Amino acid sequence: AACKPAAQQPAPAAAPEPFPVPPAAAGYPFPPAPYGSSYQPSQGSDDDWDDDWDDSSTVADEPGALGSSYPDYEAAGGGAAGRYRLSTRSELSLGSRGGGHPAGHPHPPGGGGAKSSATVSRNLNRFSTFVKSGGEAFVLGEASGFVKDGDKLCVVLGPRGPEWQENPYPFQCSIEDPTKQTKFKGMKSYIAYKLVPSHTGQQVHRRYKHFDWLYGRLAEKFPVISVPHLPEKQATGRFEEDFISKRRKGLAWWMDHMCSHPVLAQCDAFQHFLTCPSTDEKAWKQGKRKAEKDEMVGANFFLTISVPTGPGAGLDLQEVESQVDGFKAFTKKMDESALQLNHTANEFARKQVTGFKKEYQKVGHSFKCLSQAFELDQQAFSAGLNQAIAFTAEAYDAIGDLFADQPRQDLDPVMDLLALYQGHLANFPDIIHVQKGALTKVKESKRHVEEGKMELQKAEGIQERCNIISFATLAEINHFHKIRVRDFKSQMQHFLQQQILFFQKVTQKLEEALHKYDSV
Numbered sequence: 267a268a269c270k271p272a273a274q275q276p277a278p279a280a281a282p283e284p285f286p287v288p289p290a291a292a293g294y295p296f297p298p299a300p301y302g303s304s305y306q307p308s309q310g311s312d313d314d315w316d317d318d319w320d321d322s323s324t325v326a327d328e329p330g331a332l333g334s335s336y337p338d339y340e341a342a343g344g345g346a347a348g349r350y351r352l353s354t355r356s357e358l359s360l361g362s363r364g365g366g367h368p369a370g371h372p373h374p375p376g377g378g379g380a381k382s383s384a385t386v387s388r389n390l391n392r393f394s395t396f397v398k399s400g401g402e403a404f405v406l407g408e409a410s411g412f413v414k415d416g417d418k419l420c421v422v423l424g425p426r427g428p429e430w431q432e433n434p435y436p437f438q439c440s441i442e443d444p445t446k447q448t449k450f451k452g453m454k455s456y457i458a459y460k461l462v463p464s465h466t467g468q469q470v471h472r473r474y475k476h477f478d479w480l481y482g483r484l485a486e487k488f489p490v491i492s493v494p495h496l497p498e499k500q501a502t503g504r505f506e507e508d509f510i511s512k513r514r515k516g517l518a519w520w521m522d523h524m525c526s527h528p529v530l531a532q533c534d535a536f537q538h539f540l541t542c543p544s545t546d547e548k549a550w551k552q553g554k555r556k557a558e559k560d561e562m563v564g565a566n567f568f569l570t571i572s573v574p575t576g577p578g579a580g581l582d583l584q585e586v587e588s589q590v591d592g593f594k595a596f597t598k599k600m601d602e603s604a605l606q607l608n609h610t611a612n613e614f615a616r617k618q619v620t621g622f623k624k625e626y627q628k629v630g631h632s633f634k635c636l637s638q639a640f641e642l643d644q645q646a647f648s649a650g651l652n653q654a655i656a657f658t659a660e661a662y663d664a665i666g667d668l669f670a671d672q673p674r675q676d677l678d679p680v681m682d683l684l685a686l687y688q689g690h691l692a693n694f695p696d697i698i699h700v701q702k703g704a705l706t707k708v709k710e711s712k713r714h715v716e717e718g719k720m721e722l723q724k725a726e727g728i729q730e731r732c733n734i735i736s737f738a739t740l741a742e743i744n745h746f747h748k749i750r751v752r753d754f755k756s757q758m759q760h761f762l763q764q765q766i767l768f769f770q771k772v773t774q775k776l777e778e779a780l781h782k783y784d785s786v
Contacts, residue, residue, distance in 0.1 A: 290592070295700075336714065346761070384712050386405075386406060386707050386711050386714070386720075386728060387710065388402065388406075391522055394699065394703070395696040395699045395700055395703075396699055396700050396702075396704075397490070397703075398684040399489035399490075399564070399696075399700050400489070400563070400564030400565030400566070400567060400568065401489065401565075401568065401700040401703055401704060401735060402565075402707070403564070404565040404568040404569070404731055404735075405703075405704045405707045405708075405728055405732055405735070406707065406728070406732065407727055407728070408565060409431055409564065409565035409566050409569055410566075410569075411561055411566040411569055412561075413562065413569050413570050414732060416534075417562050417570045418478030418570055418572050419529050419570050419571050419572065419738075421572065421573045421574065421737040421738060421741045422574060423574050423579065424744070426575075426744050426747075427740055427744060428573075428737045428738075428740040428741040428744065429590075429741050429744050429745070430527075430741045430742070430745055431528060432530040433528045433531050433532055435465060436466035436531075437463055437464045437521045437525060437682065438463075438464045438522070438525050438533070439461055439462065439463040439464065439521050439524075439525055439540060440461070440464075440518075440521075441459050441460070441461055441464045441514055441517050441518045441521055442459075442460045442462065443459075443460045444457050444458070444460075444510050444511075444513075444514050444559035445457070445458055445460075449739075456473050456474075457473065457474065457510060457513075458471040458472065459471065459472055459473075459474075459514065461540060463522075463540045463541065466540070466541055466615045468541070468543075470540065470541070470543065470544045471544045472539065472544075474496075474499070474513070476539065477496055477517065477520075478496060478499075479554070480535060480536065481493060481495075481496050483535050483557050483560075484530060484533065484535065484536070486563060487535075487560060487562070487563050487567060488529065488530070488533075488567070489532075489567065489587065489696070489700055490696070490700060490701075490735065490738040490739055490742055490748060491529055491530065491697075491738075491742055492690045492694060492697065493530065493693065493741060494519075494520050494523040494524065494686060494689055494690065495520075495686070495688075495689025495690075495692070495693075496516070496517070496520055497512070497513050497516030497517060497520070497685075503646070512682075513748050515679075515682055516682060516685065516686070517644065519682060519683065519686045523686065523749065524536060524746050526749055526751075527675070527745065528745070533554075534556070534557065534560075535553075535557035535560075537552075538553035538554070538556075538557065554675040568734060568735065568738075568765065571733050571734050571735075571737070571738050573733065573737040573738075574737070580733070581665060581733050581736050581737065581740075583708065583729075584619065586701075586736045586740065587705060589740060589743070590698055590701055590702070590739065590740075590743075593694075593698070593743050594694075594695075594698055596722055597691050597694050600687075600691060601688075601691045602682050602688060604688065604691070607680070607684060608681055608684045608685075611677045611680055611681050611684075611773045612681065614673075614677060615673035615677045615678065615681075616782070618629045618669045618672055618673050618677075619669075619670050619671075619673060620669060622666065622669040622670070623666040623667065623669050623670040624666070625666075626662050626663070626665050626666035626669060627662065627663050627666040628660045629662045630658075630660065630661070630662030630663035630665075630666065631659070631663075632659075633655055633656075633658050633659035633662060634656060634659035634660075636655055637652050637653075637655040637659060640652045650785055650786040651786045652782075653782065654779070654782035654783045654786055655709070657778075657779055657782045658779040658782070661775045661776060661778065661779040664775055665772055665775055665776075666772055668768065668772060668775075672764075672768050675764045675767075675768070676761045676764035676765055677761075679757060679760060679761070680757060680761055683753060683754070683757050687750070687753075690746065694746075697739060697742060698739070700735060700739070701735055701736060701739040704731070704732040704735045704736070705732060705736075707728055707732065708725075708728055708729050708732045711724070711725040711729070712725060712729075748759075
């Protein structure tokens with residue numbers, strides 16, 4: 267059966283435009299982002315994280331709109347979706363998974379039939395990503411579970427190779443108006459962000475800890491997808507205007523990458539996060555618990571991936587290995603160059619805010635002193651010159667201020683984008699590790715077949731399951747490149763446009779000063 271998109275209520279929307287760069291915040295000097303860091307579970311006092319999640323204020327209140335009601339939104343993958351049973355037994359050809367097996371005829375995990383004299387060994391390191399993600403259990407044929415139609419993740423063959431099937435109902439979601447709210451009669455405070463998804467048009471309010479919960483669920487559920495990292499937490503100064511503005515920008519970039527990903531955008535937990543009314547505590551808890559009880563995680567997650575079948579749809583083992591190795595080298599080089607650019611931009615911004623401003627204003631002060639000296643001459647014909655030089659002094663003082671304000675217009679947005687991609691680059695080693703682990707099992711099974719220790723059918727089952735992981739990995743790599751080109755094109759255009767505007771302002775100030783001398 268062909269992959270069907272999860273049921274959605276809204277009509278199709280136009281494909282999202284490249285994400286508009288949000289206005290940058292101040293906050294120099296910028297600390298260089300810690301490249302290569304991985305996600306850490308939340309801790310500390312930010313947003314009252316120590317509170318019991320299920321207290322009466324877990325969902326951010328609507329400012330001035332308590333008790334307002336919203337029409338129910340039917341989340342993706344509703345209960346009407348059909349269910350079918352999948353098993354990764356060696357006898358089952360995953361190539362024909364579309365037909366599935368009728369419910370009520372479950373297959374137990376593991377293989378039946380004649381026993382082979384050799385099996386593919388398990389990894390000795392039980393803490394490796396390949397093992398913890400469930401990839402090993404899936405490849406070895408130990409996964410078995412029900413898959414709803416709405417849970418199916420489809421990989422299709424596009425012009426650049428395997429790709430995630432596009433979301434038929436693309437949407438965007440703005441993050442606006444961060445507001446400080448209180449609970450427990452003002453004893454505790456938090457910041458609520460207004461979210462407005464384009465596919466519903468209904469605003470909801472969420473706190474940072476709700477974003478944090480969602481990130482944790484998605485990172486656990488999708489081992490072969492790069493879930494964008496959230497802006498870092500901060501225990502102190504989290505109500506300061508600059509920090510709130512900077513976090514909102516980070517969340518806006520995060521939201522854009524979530525909405526742009528064909529799989530993440532349609533995930534039930536994400537749709538619940540976007541659409542559950544802020545005032546409906548019961549519905550929020552139900553959706554949250556449903557996400558936390560999701561059975562399609564670990565080894566079972568890989569059962570949900572549907573890949574191309576038929577002539578010409580197979581993957582060449584060596585070609586896949588070569589592509590993944592090439593991408594691994596690419597991410598390493600990108601990480602190094604992004605770190606260098608971040609450091610350079612950070613240093614340049616610091617110089618503009620402090621050094622350049624100071625130097626230009628020193629020049630302005632010197633011109634002012636000269637004009638004050640000239641004013642001691644009381645002759646009328648020198649008054650025009652004195653005024654022109656004084657105006658020049660003011661122009662240089664203003665240019666100093668322009669330099670100090672400029673990084674928030676151009677360099678800061680570049681660093682915000684680099685921080686987002688830092689998170690993606692930190693995700694890919696684990697994604698590649700899962701795929702590499704699967705390839706190793708295939709090579710081992712082939713060796714057993716050549717030595718006559720394993721049945722060909724069992725080895726083919728391992729290879730088919732490895733192919734599923736490879737298809738998903740290549741699809742994710744393709745999505746990363748596609749979104750990277752979109753983002754960096756948009757950001758570089760914005761950067762150069764802002765630079766041009768900046769130097770036009772400087773030129774205007776100098777031209778105004780020059781014209782003052784025409785009447786001298």
